[in-house]
Amino acid sequence: TESLKAFVSQGDHILVTDSVYQPTRKYCDHVLARFGVEVSYYDPLIGGDIKDLIKQNTSVIFVESPGSQTFEIQDLPTIADVAKENGITTILDNTWATPLYLKPFDLGIDVSVHAATKYITGHSDAMLGIISTNEACYDRIRDSVRLSGQCAGPDPIFLGLRGLRTMPTRLKQHWKSGIKVAEWLAARPEVARLIHPALPSHPGHNLWKRDFNGASGLFAFILHDVSDDAVGRLLENTQLFGMGYSWGGFESLLIPFDPRSYRTATEWNAEGPAFRIHIGLEDPDELICDLQIGFDAMNVS
Structure with a gap:
């Protein structure tokens, strides 16, 4: 949610894969929509045709590959190329593959998010989230997180570091x-x-x-x-x-x-x-x- 909030403003439009993690969909529908952000969901198999859904005010394309529950594989490099051509930020939920099995920045993605509660901690004993960005997006993420008062506690961070090993x-x-x-x-x-x-x-x-x-x-x-x-x-x-x-x-x-x-x-x-x-x-x-x-x-x- 923090990664989305960092890149949207009132009056923006965002594109979100229809196979997105359901709590992310609820955040889009019940929080972002309330603050004047238009959300359109798209077929995860759309590939390059996502260009036809882009509006003048589209600010973010959110991808998740494989898709939540139904495991569609998206054509990430193609979608990232379309986004770059139109000045749009791409955000990927990379929880399934982790940074070990998918390198999103090599594919052109701007921001990668992880439910570190899952494979990164690895023991079902901590609540933790991670946002990784390219250099161009870092300041906006950092400022948004700080202004929201977001801060992981020392115990979840310790457990996340343990899991990474x-x-x-x-x-x-x-x-x-x-x-x-x-x-x-x-x-x-x-x-x-x-x-x-x-x-x-x-x-x-x-x-x-x-x-x-x-x-x-x-x-x-x-x-x-x-x-x-x-x-x-x-x-x-x-x-x-x-x-x-x-x-x-x-x-x-x-x-x-x-x-x-x-x-x-x-x-x-x-x-x-x-x-x-x-x-x-x-x-x-x-x-x-x-x-x-x-x-x-x-x-x-």
Whole structure:
């Protein structure tokens, strides 16, 4: 939110990906809009055609790749080029990949934000956010943060520094284990679609290979149509997967999602119930066994 506030004024227009993290959307709709900032949401797969949405007063293009929950990969260099041609600031939510697996400034992005609560701290025990900018944007971010009275406490900063020391090792395991579980899920008869940018089946896989250096442990899958009771049995019978929103820690998580109620520029068409899954640092074979138990329970008629 601070990164957005630093670059908008009353009467401005901003473009925000339709796959943005939902709290960011709420901030745009309920705070920025109240102060006279017009917000337009766009298809994350728009690429260079985003030029057609730009207005004279467009000040920011907000991107998130992969997209929240649905994991669309955006063409970041192309969007950044269009923004630069029109004097527009680009802001990227880079929480999924972290600075290790995506280098936003190399792709032309101006500002990169991270929910450091997730992979950077890595233990689900601190609330922390990070803004990184190029030199041209630094003063505006610094002044906005200072004037807002924003300041991280010493304990979250200590925990963030602790997490940075182990993040390369942890992320390698999240990536490796995530791929193993994803490939197992893709072969399951209950699964209609697996959504993981690092797998060749993903529509944006070639963009992922071009722009990213790795993958985290967060992805999604969609079941064939089943009842709510069946979904409940799946969730209730997995013992190693918690149900929680704040991924990026050592533990594995599994939650259902449905973005139809708040997406406005795209249409979500799913074969059945959708799940966001985070693969933690547990033994992936044990996680697969746990999911097997959940599917067995789900399949009981």
